[in-house]
Amino acid sequence: MHKWLLQQIRVLSEKYNYLIHQLITTIQKPDNMAKTRKKEKITGAKALLYSLMEEEVETIFGYPGGAIMPIYNELYDIEEEKLNHILTRHEQGAAHAAQAYAMVTGKTGVCFATSGPGATNLITGIANAFLDSVPVVFITAQVNSTLIGSDAFQEVDILGISMPVTKWNYQIKQAEKIPEIISKAFYIAGSGRPGPVVIDITKDAQMQTLAFNYQKCTSLRSYNPNIPLNPANIESAAILINHARKPLILAGHGVLLSRAEKELMAFVEKTGIPVASTLLGLSAFPAKHPLYAGLLGMHGNYGPNIKTNEADLLIAIGMRFDDRVTGDLKRYATNANIIHIEIDRSELNKNVEVDIEINGDAKEALKALFDQVNASSYPEWLSEFKSCNKTENAKVIKQECYPSRGKIKMGEIVNLISEKTQGEAIIITDVGQHQMATARYYKFKNPNSLITSGGLGTMGFGLPAAIGAKVGKPDVPVIAFIGDGGFQMTIQELGTIFQYKLPVKIIILNNNFLGMVRQWQDMFFDKRYASTELVNPDFVKIAEGFDISAKRVIERETLEISIDEMLSCEKSFLLEIMVEKEGNIFPMIEPGSSVSEIKLC
Amino acid sequence: MQNIMKKEFTISLFTEHHIGILNQVTIIFTRRQINIESIAASASAVKGIHKLTIVVNTTEDMIDKVQRQLEKLIDVLKVFVHTNDKIIYQEIALYKVRTTELMTSNEIESIVRSSNARFLEITPEYVVIEKTGHKQDTTDLLNKLDPYGVLQFVRSGRIAITKQTKELMAYLKEMDEVNNYSK
Numbered sequence: 190m191h192k193w194l195l196q197q198i199r200v201l202s203e204k205y206n207y208l209i210h211q212l213i214t215t216i217q218k219p220d221n222m223a224k225t226r227k228k229e230k231i232t233g234a235k236a237l238l239y240s241l242m243e244e245e246v247e248t249i250f251g252y253p254g255g256a257i258m259p260i261y262n263e264l265y266d267i268e269e270e271k272l273n274h275i276l277t278r279h280e281q282g283a284a285h286a287a288q289a290y291a292m293v294t295g296k297t298g299v300c301f302a303t304s305g306p307g308a309t310n311l312i313t314g315i316a317n318a319f320l321d322s323v324p325v326v327f328i329t330a331q332v333n334s335t336l337i338g339s340d341a342f343q344e345v346d347i348l349g350i351s352m353p354v355t356k357w358n359y360q361i362k363q364a365e366k367i368p369e370i371i372s373k374a375f376y377i378a379g380s381g382r383p384g385p386v387v388i389d390i391t392k393d394a395q396m397q398t399l400a401f402n403y404q405k406c407t408s409l410r411s412y413n414p415n416i417p418l419n420p421a422n423i424e425s426a427a428i429l430i431n432h433a434r435k436p437l438i439l440a441g442h443g444v445l446l447s448r449a450e451k452e453l454m455a456f457v458e459k460t461g462i463p464v465a466s467t468l469l470g471l472s473a474f475p476a477k478h479p480l481y482a483g484l485l486g487m488h489g490n491y492g493p494n495i496k497t498n499e500a501d502l503l504i505a506i507g508m509r510f511d512d513r514v515t516g517d518l519k520r521y522a523t524n525a526n527i528i529h530i531e532i533d534r535s536e537l538n539k540n541v542e543v544d545i546e547i548n549g550d551a552k553e554a555l556k557a558l559f560d561q562v563n564a565s566s567y568p569e570w571l572s573e574f575k576s577c578n579k580t581e582n583a584k585v586i587k588q589e590c591y592p593s594r595g596k597i598k599m600g601e602i603v604n605l606i607s608e609k610t611q612g613e614a615i616i617i618t619d620v621g622q623h624q625m626a627t628a629r630y631y632k633f634k635n636p637n638s639l640i641t642s643g644g645l646g647t648m649g650f651g652l653p654a655a656i657g658a659k660v661g662k663p664d665v666p667v668i669a670f671i672g673d674g675g676f677q678m679t680i681q682e683l684g685t686i687f688q689y690k691l692p693v694k695i696i697i698l699n700n701n702f703l704g705m706v707r708q709w710q711d712m713f714f715d716k717r718y719a720s721t722e723l724v725n726p727d728f729v730k731i732a733e734g735f736d737i738s739a740k741r742v743i744e745r746e747t748l749e750i751s752i753d754e755m756l757s758c759e760k761s762f763l764l765e766i767m768v769e770k771e772g773n774i775f776p777m778i779e780p781g782s783s784v785s786e787i788k789l790c
Numbered sequence: 791m792q793n794i795m796k797k798e799f800t801i802s803l804f805t806e807h808h809i810g811i812l813n814q815v816t817i818i819f820t821r822r823q824i825n826i827e828s829i830a831a832s833a834s835a836v837k838g839i840h841k842l843t844i845v846v847n848t849t850e851d852m853i854d855k856v857q858r859q860l861e862k863l864i865d866v867l868k869v870f871v872h873t874n875d876k877i878i879y880q881e882i883a884l885y886k887v888r889t890t891e892l893m894t895s896n897e898i899e900s901i902v903r904s905s906n907a908r909f910l911e912i913t914p915e916y917v918v919i920e921k922t923g924h925k926q927d928t929t930d931l932l933n934k935l936d937p938y939g940v941l942q943f944v945r946s947g948r949i950a951i952t953k954q955t956k957e958l959m960a961y962l963k964e965m966d967e968v969n970n971y972s973k
Binding site: 348349352353356357358360377408409410411412413415416417533534535537538539 | 805806809810813814817821854855858859861862864865866867962965966968969
């Protein structure tokens with residue numbers, strides 16, 4: 190009996206011990222720990238990713254390497270639905286893709302690269318985003334803070350290198366700075382005149398720990414992007430508008446960046462003023478609208494260029510009078526008063542002296558102007574544009590878009606695609622002749638549906654930009670027009686399209702030439718075609734290697750059928766179209782000429 | 791023609807005290823191909839705000855563009871551009887001369903007296919003379935000392951105080967109000 194009792198006591202105590210043990214392990218389970226996580230310290234790398242999530246980032250384009258490994262190591266633990274990473278084949282590709290993603294979604298793009306060559310490979314992409322005012326936050330890794338300045342392995346002074354092509358840049362050497370600086374980066378990149386920001390984070394800062402606490406940045410004492418409109422300037426602008434007899438609107442990228450398309454439409458429909466567009470302003474105003482006057486600049490439409498020098502009032506909205514738009518400045522807008530609506534004060538009176546500066550957001554300015562302008566119409570002025578269009582149609586467009594004989598022309602391809610997609614696709618271009626043909630002949634309908642490299646004119650932009658656009662807008666058809674030269678500058682991004690099964694449509698307009706340079710050699714260098722002829726590989730075979738359906742078109746008879754096949758294909762597709770070898774893009778304002786000297790052939 | 795229109799401007803730049811700010815500022819001058827005649831960096835009267843004083847020779851049109859581009863820099867708070875009549879300005883120069891030269895003639899002493907300069911240090915080997923004034927004044931003294939052998943000469947960048955009555959703090963307050971307005 191005594192023994193039995195002892196036994197029972199032992200069993201009970203063991204059970205009790207087990208229960209206590211169970212209790213302890215339950216308390217220690219991660220689920221119960223989650224509540225206390227916020228007070229727990231996390232690494233700088235994780236803090237960076239949490240900061241991005243606080244900024245509602247969904248997609249990162251990037252490329253790993255030595256110094257950025259702690260960040261990728263933390264990324265490994267975060268589910269794809271929360272933070273999706275697209276691995277490109279070159280950092281330049283990641284930079285362009287992030288920019289295109291930003292342009293189609295209206296969000297700030299994010300791009301990762303490692304130190305040294307990773308960071309320097311971004312520079313073209315950063316400069317491209319800078320010149321076209323697109324918000325992208327570039328995160329570059331840096332060697333350990335103790336090694337900075339010592340020419341350590343893969344160390345470059347990326348702050349110094351990127352300074353002239355960024356809106357802002359900063360180096361983080363302590364983990365606890367990460368949340369604050371990332372919030373500043375997003376605020377600066379996305380506000381005012383948007384632009385790229387580089388944040389360089391040392392490897393030790395990525396690995397140190399901190400207590401994470403995020404607060405969105407909403408103002409900085411040295412930076413004030415929200416400029417209140419000057420009512421007096423709005424009033425005098427309205428007076429000029431109400432008294433103009435030949436007014437013309439020049440719409441730029443700023444209209445799209447401030448999401449002012451509706452306000453522009455309302456303003457235009459009330460005032461009856463025709464709208465011409467810069468290259469980056471395309472798609473801010475529907476091309477089929479009766480008040481759309483066409484593309485400005487070197488290879489723009491005949492009417493808006495000629496009429497720039499006949500207009501008595503130019504209303505420039507979110508554009509910067511780039512030399513490709515103005516031609517010879519001394520003979521630009523010679524008869525016009527100019528109203529310039531622009532958020533960046535340093536652009537006002539920079540290239541062209543204007544009569545009324547409206548320093549502020551395009552959307553706000555158009556809203557304010559709308560109330561003060563009279564409803565009007567300019568039938569005679571519009572008929573002058575119409576007769577210009579007739580001339581251009583007869584001398585250029587007819588042959589370019591509707592040829593019946595000879596080699597396939599770039600214009601007819603773009604025109605066909607425009608009709609078949611009814612202007613609803615997102616169009617990407619590279620840089621060169623095909624870019625001008627696309628800008629001229631695609632009839633854009635929806636805002637932000639043209640992604641092109643404007644200010645920097647970056648060959649190689651097209652293919653990676655198509656990737657970014659497709660990731661940003663998976664439900665909209667994305668069609669990239671690319672030349673045979675530019676395609677080979679970032680051809681490795683076919684690998685990205687393959688890996689992520691991105692249904693991008695690629696159209697190579699192949700003339701076996703660096704066409705735009707050849708055109709200039711033709712016109713200004715006695716046809717001395719120095720290093721512009723390309724001996725190209727078999728693009729169809731290359732595409733096949735990346736499991737991308739591909740077809741080559743040589744004859745006009747099979748063009749339409751092949752385009753249909755491409756458009757109906759649910760996967761990625763590469764269509765190589767052999768075009769006229771020595772076709773030139775016209776009209777053209779030759780360098781140094783005035784807009785009124787635009788040549789039709 | 792453009793050279794004739796060139797004038798001397800003094801730029802007062804108020805910035806956040808960040809690493810690299812000087813680099814950001816000079817990039818703008820480099821891109822515009824403007825030579826910096828002198829530059830001085832120091833604290834300002836407002837705590838935490840740094841002041842750069844830069845002297846350049848350029849046209850009025852160009853200085854307007856440069857001013858706007860400088861103000862566009864994120865870490866720059868405010869930029870003022872002044873012609874010389876709108877500021878009180880000063881430079882400081884130091885001259886090192888061999889002591890034997892001073893001993894063998896009375897000339898150096900009388901030059902220093904008449905130039906309103908002063909001896910900063912006298913050792914058996916050398917003397918150091920200090921002169922504050924405009925560039926012309928310090929150059930004049932250099933020319934006068936030159937025959938006696940100037941071992942070293944150095945002149946600081948221009949520092950300037952503006953005659954305007956509205957001070958930086960007033961501008962900062964305005965900017966703050968605009969910031970609050972936009973929220």
